[in-house]
Amino acid sequence: MNQNIELRHLRYFLAVAEELNFGRAAERLNITQPSLSRQIQNLEKELGIILFERNPRQIKLTAPGQIFLTEAEQILLRFDQGIRIIKRANRGEIGQLTVGFQGSSVYDIIPISIKVFRERFPEVEIIMQHMTTSEQLIALSENNLDVGFVTPPITDANLELEILLQEPLVLALPENHPLAAHSEISIAALANEPLILASRDRGCGLHEQIFDIYQKAGLYPNVVCAAREMQVMLGFVAAGMGISLLPSHVKNFQRTGVVYRTLNPEAPITGLGIAWKPENIIPVLLAFLEIIRSLA
Known part of the structure; x- marks a missing residue:
């Protein structure tokens, strides 16, 4: 587009092309008729093309004007669509x-x-x-x-x-483990118990957190196995390979052969x-x- 032609010129042109009457088009655009006539003349001058045939009784589009009308409609449609799209994107809707x-x-x-x-x-x-x-x-x-x-x-x-959420760790035990007879179990009672731990490469901070829990209790975990997925860890517990400390939502898994017990005096928190x-x-x-x- 010529640098002196603006979108408003296209809107002026479109209004006149649709109304085929400068008075009605000016009223629709809320500008004066002389001002609108000058804007259309300036547009024609910039293009070097006559867009309207004018006579005292009526105006009509020239052949180039008909072609320009189709292009102007597409330009304005795409522009308006673009504005709507970026506004929606700014609201996070697309x-x-x-x-x-x-x-x-x-x-x-x-x-x-x-x-x-x-x-x-x-x-x-x-x-x-x-x-x-x-x-x-x-x-x-x-x-x-x-x-x-x-x-x-x-x-x-x-x-x-x-x-977002915080929850206590619970102790997962084989159902026939001696500690399963207790409803609450201290960390100290886990000394030397074979431990199934979340893998360090699982990367969730749980691995390090459990080491810290043991260290604060004066213990060193007897890790016999590490796994990335809780389902796998619970499978090992059910097989009697050891115990595991896991977030309390693990109880939703309802694994056969596994029971859950509260850690006391104060259950460590994860989330x-x-x-x-x-x-x-x-x-x-x-x-x-x-x-x-x-x-x-």
């Missing part, structure tokens, strides 16, 4: 969101938040990535993930972490958080975080 989560997690807030978000913003594409917490932290730092459901603690100072990179905040992520906070 776009794409990549979300990380741990496959072993059974926190209801994860599927519920995704469901609510999809219902509210059906035109946002959500891509779910099954990752450990450590994998999510790497993906977030490398800008390959918008947001991740992680198990605290995390130590990356470049990421924002918001705690679920959501992490993102502050400089990568986008409207669609803000909308997602708002929904999560309303559900937490």
Whole structure:
């Protein structure tokens, strides 16, 4: 487009082309008729083309004017569509969101938040990535993930972490284990018990947290096995290979051969958080975080 032709010129032209009357077009545009006539003359001068045939009784489009009308309509339509799209994107109503989560997690807030978000913003594409917490932290730092459901603690100072839920750890035991006769068990009672631990490469902070719990009790864990998934860990417990300390929501798995007991005097706390990179905040992520906070 010539640098002296603006969108308003196209709107003026479109109004005159549709009304075929300068008076009605001027009234529709809320400008004076002489001003509108001058704007159309300026447009024709810039184009070097006569767009309207004028006579005292009527005006009509010239052949080039007919062609220009089709193009002007498309330009204005695309422009208006573009404005609507960017406004919707700014409200987080359209776009794409990549979300990380741990496959072993059974926190209801994860599927519920995704469901609510999809219902509210059906035109946002959500891509779910099954990752450990450590994998999510790497993906977030490398800008390959918008947001991740992680198990605290995390130590990356470049990421924002918001705690969503907290829960106590419970002791998972083989159902025929002697300690299963007690409803509450102290950490001290676990000395020398074979321990099935969350793998360090599971990256959820639980591995280190359990070592800290044992250390504070003056114990060193007798680790006999490490696994990435809670279902696998519970399978080992059911097989009598050892005990395990896990978040209390693990009881939802209802594994045959496994019983759960409370840790006392004060059960250690673990939880679920959501992490993102502050400089990568986008409207669609803000909308997602708002929904999560309303559900937490």
